Amino acid sequence: MKHYIYLLVLIGSILMVNQPAIAQTTESQTEQFQNRIVDSIFSKTLGESRDFWVRLPDNFQPDNDEKYAVIYLMDGFSLESTLEAVYGNYWGHYLPHMILVGVSNRKNRTRDLTTSQIKMRRGSAFDYETGGAETFTKFMEEELIPYIDSKYPTIAYRTLIGHSHAGQFTINMLVNHAHLFENYIAIDPTLDWDNQKLLKQAKEKFKMEDYNGKSLFVSLAAEMLHIQNESITIDNVMSDTSEFSLPARSIIEFSQLAKSQNQLNFSRKVYHEDLHGTVPLPTIRDGLIFLFQWYQFKSPQKFNNPETPIEELVSLLKEQEQIYTEHFGVPTAPMVDEMLNGYGYMNMQMGQPEKAFMFFEMNIKQNPNSANAYDSMAEYYESQNDKENALKYLNKAFELSGKDYYKERIEALNKK
Template sequence: MLSSFRFFHVLLFAIASFSCQKQEKINPVASASNSIEIGLIDSLYSEILGESRTVWVHVPNSAKNTLFGDRTYPVLYLLDGSAHFHSVSGMINQLSTKNGNMIVPEMVVVAILNTNRSKDLTPTRVEIDTFTGDSIAYESGGGGAFLDFIEKELIPHVEKKYPVAPYRTFVGHSFGGLSVLNALISKPDLFNNYIAIDPSLWWDNQAFMKTADSILTTNTYTGKSLYIGVANTMSDKQTIETVMDDTTRSTLHIRSNLEFANSIESKKENGLEFNWKYYGNDTHGSVPLITEYDALRFMFPWYAFKNINQIYDPNSDAIDLLNSIATHFGLVSDQFGYAVLPPAGLINDIGYTKMRLKKFEDAHTFFDLNIKNYPDVSNVYDSKGDCFLAEGDSLKALEYFTKALEVGPNEYSQPKIDAIKGAMAK
């Protein structure tokens, strides 16, 4: 038999070794091909549109981490997908996981690539160009069918194939912003959040804008959010105050957006969570990035954990922290409309922090919460075993490592079991 001192340190060496192996599997540096992948290319045939459609899909890296079981994520549908896929998926990643951020949730991003952009993204058919008076050389007015494709074909495809939850955000720029507003008034239950970036509300000589304004006045949109970004498309001599008195076609775009935004802002009784911003330093082409950033922050003010310092404070009281976590995720669940449990990885990190501080009772409290919330996940039992092992209770540790393997296979519990049994046999 090993002395208790030596036995304990042999086991601590084992747990450190196997815990490092687990950590390496959580955050792989690169794929086997030495490439960094942010998404995949998918396609489906649309009976509604009579053509094959391509989408680029970003799934959060945490979905690939099997240590904490399966997760589902809110989903963001993005028009003009090839133009905005990299920036939007990167922005969400930055705001949701990097540097301890919990500003917005991790999301699946579905970027829809174009085939016939003008046809798909415009709500009405127009024959005459609003600006020139000449005949329009491109197709238009297929917006209704395109939204039917999203509703009846694309969304079911995504929900069947990817780990998404029933909470959706719709984002579009220019004609895409027009499509977003078309979805809001014609299919208000299809998405939770609508982001219209410098929308082309001049379309059809403002006919759609006036229709949308009327519908938004009449109907109720409780639980829905809309954000509009307006770019600076004026001449240097104009301001957003003076441009409204202009009557030239060159300012119709910004005048339409300002008129619409101010009108929607005045509608206080329709229940719509609405905000908009004029970006004086951005053109029609540069405004998407900053609008998306502001819009996401506007739409998820309830997602950030307000007492984030409490999580990382080594002296925080375990019960107070548990209560804060329960309150926060109760609020998040109410906003999403479905139960959202505290992420197992977050709770596990708190447990290990307490364990390293030798606050074993507190550590067990958090590991037990994970077992309660994720009883079918092997790793939560393994972590509980690590805590018993750190306390020097090898028999209880052995019990939980064994339980971990009974729940599901993993690569880290059996070596610990072997180390414990080997030490006991000496």
């Protein structure tokens, strides 16, 4: 890990736009997400078993006290690689370490994700079982979420992501069950369903309900707004009255409604060159960045400038810690551990030992069970020719991990 962070710092600013360097310096995406568990529970509500996967954060340690926000991804096995690609590239500056949960909707998808029963759709008979969204919501609220919370170190800060019918499900969750999630990403949702029934319901709910503290990102795939008329564009689609443009018109109308709901933190984006099937990737990327805009680090240039006084850095870190703690509802470090470590090494390289010590010390305080944090502090003391303290921290790293690497480092240092 030490060399991974060291390379990260050499690339340039660890808090600038070049965030992929953090995620992929020495590890492939697959290796990053090695903490993947496939599980299932039998649902009394559904009367069947339901599969899901869980991806633990890259810094997860079983004996650590750190707790994490959670992302729930509907159609989890279909969109797993999409979420993985986005999260693997943007955690750190843009996104916190989080637990990811992918829920299977491979069986009875239309039943589980649609909000009402229908027999006809777009002028044709519709033979699928429908209208089970409330039942599936009950499964998530009473069975799946409690199971995840009991088994993994979570906090009650949840994000829900859904595409198409799952986007309809996501909007329904916000409109009718907003207590379960803080954040929502609805990807090209089917809001035309059942003669816009959910849209009409939202018009009434938005007048009465309190959505303060809730955030929603909605996308519209606009490459083909009308399957039979290519002259229909985003500029004139609202003047069309055919059923073929109703999906797009429903999303636009809902977005206008959501934008007028002052308590709701809302954003919509039209993807002009994307189809319904291609829009999940850019939506998840843009949606997560929007939802966690408050998380993005403030004044990165000051952290990268050797002229910034240490007192100012400490003040900025305290401010960042306060922002994170207020949003998550639990004490939260001002930086992920990889960045605390990275800034420590960067300042060592720049000949600023006092700042380096501050970052390493903060990393140990925030991550007292991290062998890597103690190893980094040992390197700091080695750079200061303080063999006694270097050995002290190396011994602590070895005590925590039992790894031969630290034992060999101790032996080598003793020979000097």
